[in-house]
Amino acid sequence: MSERVKPGGTDGLITLDTADALWVDLTADSAVPTAAGAFTRSPARARVGYVLLGGHVVAAVRASDGQWSVPEGEVRRAAAELNALGMDRQDLVRIGPFRAAPGTSATRKRRWRRRITRELQEPGDPERAARREDGRPYHLAGIDWRQILVEQTRDGTQRSWWLPRAVVRLLDAAEHTETQWMRAARTRQASAAAEPPSHPRQARDADSRRTMSPEAPAASPQPYDKELEGQLYSVLSRRPGISRRVAGWTCAVCRTAPATVLDHCHEHGYVRAPVCHSCNAQERPDHLHSNDVRVANRYTRLFHTDTDDWLRHWHRCPGCRARTTLPLPHLAAWTAHTACRSLRPTHPAARGRKPCDVLRVSWTGSQNAPRSCLLTVTVDFCPSGEHRVLARVPYREAAERFRLAGGDGPRRGRS
Template sequence: MSGRVIPGRTSDLLTLQVAGALWAGLTADSAVPTASTVLVSPLGSAQTGYVLLGSHVVMAVKANDGRWSISESEVRRAAAGLRAVKMDPQDLVRIGPFGGVPKLEHSEAALLGWRRRIVGELQRPDPPEQVVQDGDDRAVHLAGIDWHRVLTQQSHDRTGQTWWLPRAVVRLLDAAEHVERRWLQTGQKSSKAAEVIRPRSPHRQIHTTENLQATKPDHPTVPLRPYNEELKGLLYSVLSRKPNTSRKVAEWICVLCRKAPATVLDHCHEHGYVRAPLCQSCNTQERPDHLYPNDIRVTDRYTRLFTTHATEWLSHWHRCPGCRTRTTLPLPHLAAWTAYVACRPLRPTHRDTHSSRGRKPCGTLRAAWTGSHHTPHTCQLTVTVDFCPSGEHRDLAKVPYRQATEQFRIWLAETAPTVAAAAGPDRVDDLPTQFRPVIPETSDKDLGLF
């Protein structure tokens, strides 16, 4: 039986127009939306010798007539990888803004700094739809993903406008950015080695299939390795000033999801110690949603952090020697735990007309505090319900800091006994001896253990 003939095809190679149509057809039913013009738009251009399709880098081949082509099998493999991604549109990650107007990178790379690219496009005077009409798909897709279709905008009086993407899309873009960075680093090393070994022939314009397979970026020369507490007890302020720290962090896999490459060093802001390398998605999930420096909103994502994935997250937070020795959490996380767990019986409910369960928690929880962990006798947590039909900004409870920590110790022993067994002031054998050490203190002073 003869195969179907595809116009513009030579062996396994497809022109960009044909490959783009194939990509759109193969990913039409994927949970993550894709763009149809990914390979012919400026951001999908093959002029750099490769194109990004999802989290895959596909090499481009230039023919004698100047046209670029890519492998059909690579397009199909990238599409299969994207179709396998499951996306929960309700599981959102905030991507910005986190400060002033972001500075876009002047780079030929398509994804490096993808968060700054998206926020930069959203903060342009022209809306993304107008930019698309003007012929610039740069505002629509990254690595073939049409992020604009799954972007969520939230507006609050206090926080202003924020932008959110589904966690699956964030992890996919993080993985694509990591693969692209490795690709560029490998390409730079290969080009330098080629210049040393032999001069480049000016007549060599076509890359063979063997070369494409040998330099395939999906098999990096240095695979990601698990984190084995190499940075235990070290201060973030010291590591952040050392050169090549970010490059070394990218060699680890995220300790929480164990899927994406690590991009940041998560650390305790109260004691300054490094916890572990995380991907951007898990680091965002760990970060409290601050309204003000001493005021956070307790969102639904804390359901996992304190219920189904409690042991994993508690173990991660207790990688900080200060939190582990004091058997507590950093103040923002302790406030969130107090609001979500300790004050759960106090939260009002109302009838749920869309569910058979009858009632559902009302409003949005907010936790604020006065004072700090350095003065526990004056520190107090206030739990409030916002957007409650029975009365907005309703105070549920005012919990002293010491009472909250005692309740947390009891809950920790019941919920995660292995974590509780490794905590406490008598577990000081492995404490660091550097600046700001956490030491046992037997007196009744407020600064005990700090």
């Protein structure tokens, strides 16, 4: 893909119009169609401090001349996350309309589902319903949902609307990310308001900032510097005020977005670091059950694009660092994603053959009993029905493969 957009800002900031063009250019080859005007068209909210792109929040900055800008690096990161998402257009999920059950409220439905339903129920065709008075179409988190919406009609009258499962999951995650980001922003603002300025001029400046942007964060989060290293999550999570303290840091992985949660190792119980919801959702294994995980293109960022950052983050856990390996779900995903790539079956497609969509890796036992722990990689979905076992890898072999492939990667996590 050739990049036609030239950054137009300084210090890594670009204008919203430039960001619009960059977003479209970077995601031109994405499986999920994106929309032009992701930063300047409803429901983008740059003028209240952020823009939602997929499951990623891009913070907006207002310059002294009143012009809004966003960090170019964050736009690129959001585009890379979206490009790593695989989408099966045949794997559909119904998003509406639904008949409300007695005693339930329509407000319980996800906001993005309510928005699509409202627009599609307007008079006229869906294309017209999804446009404002100025003729420009809506989007959701930078995604052009109109291109992938499927309408089905039963008995000639009853309509239903469907979207690919991968997009439904992404929009659910995007809405949760937005909620967490706004909650963290309000927490920081309340914390700053509760702490009286030490000088009258500081008080006037603070009042001015609140007047200019009441919903924007009042204080800049600080970089995380191992302040919680070696502490147990079960103890730290119960301490009063820990949520407010977490909101005072930037994400320890991407180091740009405000932190919202404490990521911790589920195997050893140690806190790793405060992270933003986007990074937390990206690294969270996609469990089907407690002992298996689906492995799709979402692992590209973890094992290829930003490998060093994730290895460093995972090895903030003293237990994982001492073993020089990954937590079991991530080790299982890595085994399926890399070690079994050459074994990946294909199925007939319109233009030759293509790899089967998603792998699943399950395990018996645990890392605490490595001799009895076995990882089994299978095809989770294949249109031609070719569901078979690809490999069975003992835990110790999987760990050794990771050490050999990772080279000095895991050991860099000790720093």
